[in-house]
Amino acid sequence: MKRNLIITLLILLVLTCFGAGGLLFFQQQQKEKEAERAKEQSLVMKKKQESEKAAEVEKEAQAEAGISKKVDKNQKTAYLTIDDGPTKYFKQIIEALKKLNVKATFFFVGNNIKDEYKADIKQAVQDGNSIGMHSMSHDANKLYKQSQFIPEMEQESKLLSDIVGKKVGLIRAPYGSTYLNNDQVQKAKADKFRLLDWNIDSNDWKHKGKPQDTVSFVSQELDGFHKISPVILVHETKDTLDAIPALVKAIRAKGFVLEPYFEDNDFHLNFKKDPDL
Ligand SMILES: [Zn+2]
Structure with a gap:
């Protein structure tokens, strides 16, 4: 138990x-x-x-x-366009711009394109600059009175296209597109050319030997540009070469960014006020 x-x-x-x-x-x-x-x-x-x-x-x-x-x-864009080259200053101008990280737009006179400039032109385009035609002769009589505008541009387009290996269709008409007749305008469109005039003439030829005067003049002109992009015209000269550092500084000081103008740009500027030209 x-x-x-x-x-x-x-x-x-x-x-x-x-x-x-x-x-x-x-x-x-x-x-x-x-x-x-x-x-x-x-x-x-x-x-x-x-x-x-x-x-x-x-x-x-x-x-x-x-x-x-x-x-x-x-962003305010400005275009620096340099006419009448290539000259012996072309390469130096390109180098001066390169130092400032600026690309510009060059309008060449076909008859000035000597073989010795061709490699520099090609290099300038490879570096991001834009180029265009400014006729073969720059002769107003031939271009506008003897109807050579389109034939000369076609000839130069072929010349430049062969140098850079792609079609060049950008034109600056010598003395401005004002002088083109209607047939030439229609033919330019049919050829798919783009015409770019300018809205700031630097008057650099008036300030010969005084590049600082050109800089001051352009700087003042820029004050009037608020909506439309300034397209600045200078010529390929020693004065322009000397003006470049101060000119670029002045343009930037007004708040603009310098860009090259390519022919596919949506912004058209021509004295004909033709949106398709
Ligand atoms: Zn010219």
Whole structure:
């Protein structure tokens, strides 16, 4: 009887131990689960924070892009166009511009294109400058009275295209497009030529030997340009070479960025006021 009681007590003790152990085990498991859940939750939170942060960064980037787009839209572009070359100053002018990280637009007289200039012309185009035709002869009589404008431009286009290895269709009409008759305008369009006149004549020929006067003159003229891009006309001379550092500085000081003018530019400027020319 006593023995039975002892056995029963022992069994109860063992059961109690198991029970307590089980409870402890259960509690431990609960704790682990909770810890895991907490960990998961913190991971979720972290992920959420990360994605929020990423969204914020994205938003900032977009805002910045928006601002830079705005800057682009409001960016004032000026075009420096240099006529009547190539001359012995061509390479030096290119080098002077390169030092200032400026690309310009050169309008060549076909009859001036000696073989010795061809490699420099090709290099200038490869460096990002733009080139165009300024007729073979620069002779107003031939071009406008003897109807040689289109034939001369076609001849020079072929000459320049062969030098640079791509079609050149940009034209600056000597003395301006004003002198073209309607037939010539239509033919220029049919040939897919683009005519670019100017809206700032630097009058550099009047300031011979005084490049600083040309710089001051252009600088004053720029004050009148708020909406339309200034297209500045200078000639390929020693004076222009000497004027370049001060001229570029003055143009930039007025808030303009200098760009080369390519024939696919959406901005058209011609004295005929023809949007398709
Ligand atoms: Zn000219």
